[in-house]
Amino acid sequence: MTPPELDAASLPASRGGSRSVGGVESPEPDLPGRGPTKTPDRGLGVMLRKYAMIYRVSLAERMTYRADFLITTLFRFLPTLTTILLWNAIYAGAGSQTLAGFSYEQTICYLLIVNISRMFSSMPGLAGGIAREVRDGTLKKYLIQPLDLIGYLLSYRMAHKTAYIIGTALPYALLFGVCYRFFIGNVPTEPGIWAAYVASLLMAFLIGFFFEASVGMVGFWFLEITSILWVVMTLNFFISGQMLPLDFLPPFWAGLLKLLPFQYMAYFPAVIFLRKVQGAELLWGLALELFWVVFFVALCRWLYRSGLKRYGAYGG
Numbered sequence: 001m002t003p004p005e006l007d008a009a010s011l012p013a014s015r016g017g018s019r020s021v022g023g024v025e026s027p028e029p030d031l032p033g034r035g036p037t038k039t040p041d042r043g044l045g046v047m048l049r050k051y052a053m054i055y056r057v058s059l060a061e062r063m064t065y066r067a068d069f070l071i072t073t074l075f076r077f078l079p080t081l082t083t084i085l086l087w088n089a090i091y092a093g094a095g096s097q098t099l100a101g102f103s104y105e106q107t108i109c110y111l112l113i114v115n116i117s118r119m120f121s122s123m124p125g126l127a128g129g130i131a132r133e134v135r136d137g138t139l140k141k142y143l144i145q146p147l148d149l150i151g152y153l154l155s156y157r158m159a160h161k162t163a164y165i166i167g168t169a170l171p172y173a174l175l176f177g178v179c180y181r182f183f184i185g186n187v188p189t190e191p192g193i194w195a196a197y198v199a200s201l202l203m204a205f206l207i208g209f210f211f212e213a214s215v216g217m218v219g220f221w222f223l224e225i226t227s228i229l230w231v232v233m234t235l236n237f238f239i240s241g242q243m244l245p246l247d248f249l250p251p252f253w254a255g256l257l258k259l260l261p262f263q264y265m266a267y268f269p270a271v272i273f274l275r276k277v278q279g280a281e282l283l284w285g286l287a288l289e290l291f292w293v294v295f296f297v298a299l300c301r302w303l304y305r306s307g308l309k310r311y312g313a314y315g316g
Contacts, residue, residue, distance in 0.1 A: 130216025241267025
């Protein structure tokens with residue numbers, strides 16, 4: 001989504017006014033007693049109000065498609081039955097009630113909770129949209145208007161997530177109600193665990209956004225990034241823990257993947273919910289997640305600034 005064009009008539013006029021000299025507008029000098037011409041306020045409050053307005057407008061737009069959210073989510077739940085039957089066969093074939101410290105009920109609960117993690121961290125179309133803006137030349141809209149590309153997209157995605165969470169609350173409630181037996185004994189009751197879970201989800205949103213935005217910034221250097229996106233997203237599906245808990249992997253690979261940022265997009269919030277990480281391990285995990293948030297924010301900003309230095313606004 002591109003920002004609306006600014007109307008020149010809506011821009012604030014200077015206090016000094018202007019006069020025409022040979023058909024060219026030139027600013028009038030300040031008259032005695034009128035004081036110097038004031039420049040528009042560019043403080044933090046103005047910036048926050050600007051992006052809050054973008055959030056409200058984007059939220060209103062996205063709520064128009066709440067029925068689409070509802071129907072799409074219902075169809076997405078159809079493979080859940082296949083997943084439950086698959087893991088039932090795996091545990092039956094293993095002849096054990098637990099695998100890698102997960103019981104059958106905990107594994108199914110994990111795979112259900114991962115949907116919540118991905119609700120926050122997934123950013124469909126973000127990287128491809130940025131690359132398309134660069135390739136088509138429409139990125140210049142953000143350069144000639146008082147908008148920051150990253151700030152605008154962040155506000156828009158926040159609105160998208162708000163609308164999605166509201167629109168899919170009922171389908172998820174129905175799904176978890178049908179599968180309630182997998183949650184028995186696996187729902188945390190400690191306020192500290194819930195606080196850590198919510199914090200991990202919010203940071204998962206930031207990691208997911210700035211990671212995919214960083215991938216999209218590659219479009220400044222490559223004309224087409226579709227293949228890169230496909231490879232990155234395919235790997236992310238596995239190494240983030242969407243397919244199965246990382247604990248099911250050999251210890252070396254599980255330990256390595258738990259140091260990477262991708263686990264925070266799916267695995268880490270889910271194991272916090274299941275109380276698989278507590279105490280010092282939980283604090284270390286949250287601290288590492290915060291590190292990756294800061295890292296991707298800095299990386300995204302650096303790629304954007306570097307890309308603009310070589311950007312040519314060709315196209316529409």
